[in-house]
Amino acid sequence: MRNWSKNMERYELSEQYYIQRANPEQFSIYESVYGDKNINRFAVKHWDLRTAISLDNPFAKNESYYWIKQDEIIIGGVLIEPNVISRLFFVPPFTKVYDILKLLKRLLIKWSDSSKKIYAYQISPEQFEYFEMLGFLCDKKRRWMMRPTEVFDIVWDDDIITKTPSEDNKQEIAKLLYLSFKGSIDYQHLINELGQEPTVKDYLEEVDEYFDWCKENIFFEASTLIYSKKENKLLGACLVSYCEEWPLVHAIGVNPNYRGRHLASIMLKRALTVLQGKYPVLRLFVTLGNDAESVYHQLGFVKGTEFRKLYIPANE
Structure with missing residues (x-):
């Protein structure tokens, strides 16, 4: 051989x-x-x-x-x-x-x-x-999910301000994603991949990728940054980009201190509303075991085929 x-x-x-x-x-x-x-x-x-x-x-x-x-x-x-x-x-x-x-x-x-x-x-x-x-051992299990776009009546709390993402927001979006994912199954997979604890810089690479992929104004319009009026603090982000001819939820995260207020669901409903009329569906990619999968299910996203990344361990 x-x-x-x-x-x-x-x-x-x-x-x-x-x-x-x-x-x-x-x-x-x-x-x-x-x-x-x-x-x-x-x-x-x-x-x-x-x-x-x-x-x-x-x-x-x-x-x-x-x-x-x-x-x-x-x-x-x-x-x-x-x-x-x-x-x-x-x-x-x-x-x-x-x-x-x-x-x-x-x-x-x-x-x-x-x-x-x-x-x-x-x-x-x-x-x-x-x-x-x-x-071979299982490293990660993932699947696509998708649903039709639809117009929703979007209502924000009085203390919320929303903005459209711009490249000036890169650093604060990366910090938010770092806080949002810390301790999650995706965070653990990233530790395994990097061989060390992730940093804000690792999430900044994902944000950079979003701005590289996002070329149409409608995807920026469908994306949302949520701020607190009182603190002028970024509470949540939903970044919508484009992949394989369809809109894609590139990343979504909420500050852990503000969970339970359905902010992720409202951001997704807003994306579905903005996209409706030009694109018939919205897709996302989810790791099995991620708590967010239940949120997507409640919003009507249907599961696609599961696939896995496996590995043979390195010799010590």
């Missing part, structure tokens, strides 16, 4: 199976059809974008797309390189998922830096048990 090289075209998995470098565009078509459940692309309207999303490669450094073949027949595909596996799919009627994954794991172990975790990203429910049977 050979070491990994971005110049190598083919790797033998066994006498029967092998992986072979795939043309990225052709790979994206197959993965968009057969791997669709992994990231809920049913909501993406245009085929070109569906395949572009398939080629979006935030987890790996190289275009490491491979066909999984038996003889000369494509039975599946995978994105795989040292310490990373993702985009795994199989072409019906092939069903021997465990057998192939066992061989891919053996290849990963040989390729990878054992002092670092080996990550498996965007794993669908149909594949969970096979990864877990082979020693």
Whole structure:
């Protein structure tokens, strides 16, 4: 079994199976059809974008797309390189998922830096048990949620002032998100990812990303910053951006001292109201176990397919 090289075209998995470098565009078509459940692309309207999303490669450094073949027949595909596996799919009627994954794991172990975790990203429910049977541990469980936009009668408390986010607010929004998420399941996942306690700077990166993604005025209009009149203090923020042709709740947070006043629900209702007429739905991304999931459910957001990030621990 050979070491990994971005110049190598083919790797033998066994006498029967092998992986072979795939043309990225052709790979994206197959993965968009057969791997669709992994990231809920049913909501993406245009085929070109569906395949572009398939080629979006935030987890790996190289275009490491491979066909999984038996003889000369494509039975599946995978994105795989040292310490990373993702985009795994199989072409019906092939069903021997465990057998192939066992061989891919053996290849990963040989390729990878054992002092670092080996990550498996965007794993669908149909594949969970096979990864877990082979020693992968669950790091994070997430899902999309979505609901139709709708006009609501928005009523704020008398001591509330609302503003539209601007880049001048970046630092205070980051501080609010830090306070809002501290102690949550997402905060714990960030500790695991960073190997240390997150800081305001880590949340500032998320706020920067929001302003990079948010290019239409309607998304700024649908976003809300809530201030206390008395203290002129930021109490809550709901940032609405754009992803895969639909509005997305990029981040939402409320100062822990002001929870219980339904501020998050009202901010979401305001976003749904502003967007109605131009966009039919609003989406968000939630970590399973996040207390906010019940808020989204009460507002009529429907659950999409769950998928997970798993890992093999690094050697101490």
